[in-house]
Amino acid sequence: QDPEILKLLHLGQDLKIKSRNWKKQRYFKLEDDFMTIWYQSKKTGNIRSTFSVNDVEAVREGHQSEVLLSIADEFPPDRCFTLVFRGRRGNLDLVAESAEEAQSWIWGMRKLIENVENMGEREKLDQWIGEWFKKADKNNDGRMNFKEVQDLLKMMNVDMNEHHAHHLFTMADKSQSGTLENDEFVLFYKMLTQREDVLKVFQEYSVDGQKLSQSNLEDFLREEQLEGDDIQLHAKQLIECYEPSDKAKRMNAMTFDGFLMYLGSAEGSIFNPQRRGIFQDMTQPLCHYFISSSHNTYLMEDQLRGQSSVEGYIRALSRGCRCVEVDCWDGANGEPIVYHGHTFTSKILFKDVVSAVGNYAFKVSQYPVILSIENHCSVEQQRVMAHHLNHILGDRLLKTILDGKALIRLPSPEDLKGKILVKAKKDGGLEQSLSGMVEDSLNGEVSDEDEAAEIDEDHPHHEKSKARKHLRDAGAEFVHHNSRQLSRVYPSGFRTDSSNFNPQEMWNAGCQIVALNFQTAGEGMDVNDGLFSQNGCCGYVLKPSFMREADTRFDPEMPQTRDHYHPVVLTIQSHCVFGLSPKCRTKFQCAGLQWFICCISSSERIHTFQLCLKKKITSVVMFKL
Numbered sequence: 001q002d003p004e005i006l007k008l009l010h011l012g013q014d015l016k017i018k019s020r021n022w023k024k025q026r027y028f029k030l031e032d033d034f035m036t037i038w039y040q041s042k043k044t045g046n047i048r049s050t051f052s053v054n055d056v057e058a059v060r061e062g063h064q065s066e067v068l069l070s071i072a073d074e075f076p077p078d079r080c081f082t083l084v085f086r087g088r089r090g091n092l093d094l095v096a097e098s099a100e101e102a103q104s105w106i107w108g109m110r111k112l113i114e115n116v117e118n119m120g121e122r123e124k125l126d127q128w129i130g131e132w133f134k135k136a137d138k139n140n141d142g143r144m145n146f147k148e149v150q151d152l153l154k155m156m157n158v159d160m161n162e163h164h165a166h167h168l169f170t171m172a173d174k175s176q177s178g179t180l181e182n183d184e185f186v187l188f189y190k191m192l193t194q195r196e197d198v199l200k201v202f203q204e205y206s207v208d209g210q211k212l213s214q215s216n217l218e219d220f221l222r223e224e225q226l227e228g229d230d231i232q233l234h235a236k237q238l239i240e241c242y243e244p245s246d247k248a249k250r251m252n253a254m255t256f257d258g259f260l261m262y263l264g265s266a267e268g269s270i271f272n273p274q275r276r277g278i279f280q281d282m283t284q285p286l287c288h289y290f291i292s293s294s295h296n297t298y299l300m301e302d303q304l305r306g307q308s309s310v311e312g313y314i315r316a317l318s319r320g321c322r323c324v325e326v327d328c329w330d331g332a333n334g335e336p337i338v339y340h341g342h343t344f345t346s347k348i349l350f351k352d353v354v355s356a357v358g359n360y361a362f363k364v365s366q367y368p369v370i371l372s373i374e375n376h377c378s379v380e381q382q383r384v385m386a387h388h389l390n391h392i393l394g395d396r397l398l399k400t401i402l403d404g405k406a407l408i409r410l411p412s413p414e415d416l417k418g419k420i421l422v423k424a425k426k427d428g429g430l431e432q433s434l435s436g437m438v439e440d441s442l443n444g445e446v447s448d449e450d451e452a453a454e455i456d457e458d459h460p461h462h463e464k465s466k467a468r469k470h471l472r473d474a475g476a477e478f479v480h481h482n483s484r485q486l487s488r489v490y491p492s493g494f495r496t497d498s499s500n501f502n503p504q505e506m507w508n509a510g511c512q513i514v515a516l517n518f519q520t521a522g523e524g525m526d527v528n529d530g531l532f533s534q535n536g537c538c539g540y541v542l543k544p545s546f547m548r549e550a551d552t553r554f555d556p557e558m559p560q561t562r563d564h565y566h567p568v569v570l571t572i573q574s575h576c577v578f579g580l581s582p583k584c585r586t587k588f589q590c591a592g593l594q595w596f597i598c599c600i601s602s603s604e605r606i607h608t609f610q611l612c613l614k615k616k617i618t619s620v621v622m623f624k625l
Helices: 003-012 066-070 099-117 121-136 145-153 162-172 180-192 196-205 212-223 229-241 245-251 257-263 312-316 349-358 379-396 436-440 467-481 521-530 600-614
Strands: 013-018 025-032 034-038 049-052 056-059 081-085 090-096 211-213 253-256 289-293 325-331 367-374 420-423 443-447 488-491 513-516 539-542 585-590 593-598
Touching: 003 013, 003 025, 003 099, 013 212, 025 099, 049 099, 056 099, 056 212, 081 099, 090 099, 099 585, 121 145, 121 180, 145 162, 162 180, 196 212, 196 257, 211 212, 229 245, 229 253, 229 257, 245 253, 253 257, 289 367, 312 325, 312 349, 325 349, 325 513, 349 379, 367 513, 379 420, 513 521
Parallel strands: 289 325, 289 513, 325 367, 367 420, 443 488, 488 513
Antiparallel strands: 013 025, 013 090, 025 034, 034 049, 056 081, 081 090, 211 253, 289 539, 585 593
8 A cells, every 4th residue: 555655646646735815726746756745836837846755744634724724614624634844834734636635645745754754874864965965956957066065055054164165075076077966975975074073082992993893882882971781782783773884784893984873863862861751750739840831822923913823832732832822802703813912913713722722732741731811802702712612622621629629739740631721810910929919829920021121110010920020039939939839931022023031040930831932943942942851741840859848948049058059060162173153053952951052063062972971960050152
């Protein structure tokens, strides 16, 4: 069955591309490499558009986008599907001529994605190089002149001296044709990315400087990687998995190419493998955890004119987010809508948001999802909201106390597995300060407002419950409050471009729900991804004990006053062997934390790995760029 369906994709078929305002017929075809798909107008034969299977993250069946939901009456779900692309590229909503053709594309694309995921390291590298070659080969003649090579280096963020680049180009041009063909480009790439630092480490453990015997590799794993369990078997497995040369495999040895592939793989990552799964106690109260949280989840872009989409909820939940925001307003025909109020952002239906949450809440994590609702609806449309929540979510919606028992503390993530919670402001507003009425509230909200913003004492509803002000004026009390209650911190309304603050400062105060604009890439989201990549990416990370214990005093503004205060500082020296662009960042992960170093070449990565492993570093002092 596999070849027949892929053969069908290779022959090509007509599919309708649907957007909010139009639908167009296009001819889709899988290329001979079984990695590239192109499409064009069959009638006019316009220029082809292409995308790589590598760029496709998932295939969704049926009406799983607001565009396809909007045409549900015109096209049945068994003819509709959506290609979800990685990064910020928009999805492709497609309609097939029949349910059978739709299933062929859905199954075929999933098979192709699976094939990519199952590729060996050598195949992945070859595929990656091949895709760069295609991008750089502007005239599609299968050759690359020096100008195209220069353009390629810019695309790869490699800032290289033109004379040196031309020298490498000439050396790789074995045919002396003035252009590079496929194999010559591979040679050029290898010379371009020559890793002298890694070669030095390799040669230190190699007897002949050409290969690592299994015994040599065992020494490296023991002394540099600090591995101790069944090293002999592990070394044998690494050779079998990463060594591209069959001859070297027969000799039970690893060449330098295999060594590079191993170090660049997931097994060579600094991330502690024991922390990849769920390893933390999940039976403590919700307030004892940092919770992966999204702000303005419905937005795909900025907060003034950006597009609202259920895709925002799907993407956030698929990244392990456990708290999503829903801004609700009265809509036409009695149906509540979701958008950024009093702006030009587009609008989506509340019921579509609830459906998306219901479909994707527990695909990545079984731990509870919190709907943070900002309610601007009339009583009539609030009743409609309640109906949709009940009807769509059913038993997953938490509406009563657990097991009929009165709460003496907040329930735990384990208690709430598979449940969706609704969080909204009670009539009368939140607590006025960190004292007094604070005991009557389960959560409070503050924004990351500008520290210089003036506080208007004449307006009692002006948020005074500001995060940085609490940190500055009553840091220890803020931490103590967060050991018993939930606090949500969100980006200031002045961040109209949907930018983010660094969440680390708020985590230092024990704030659990530090909401970020998931749609905006950058340092804030990188740090967030770093923290929540541990503990099975379940969206919950247990806070340090000194942030959970009621009898412990910790002031985030003066951490040195805490007993047994011993900060760990990580220093990295960069040599910049071939000079990545200053805009390029290299990420380092260890025990769920991430570091971001500007202007550091990838050649320093192995040095950093060795440093962290030798020193057994499990945490660091975060620093600003």
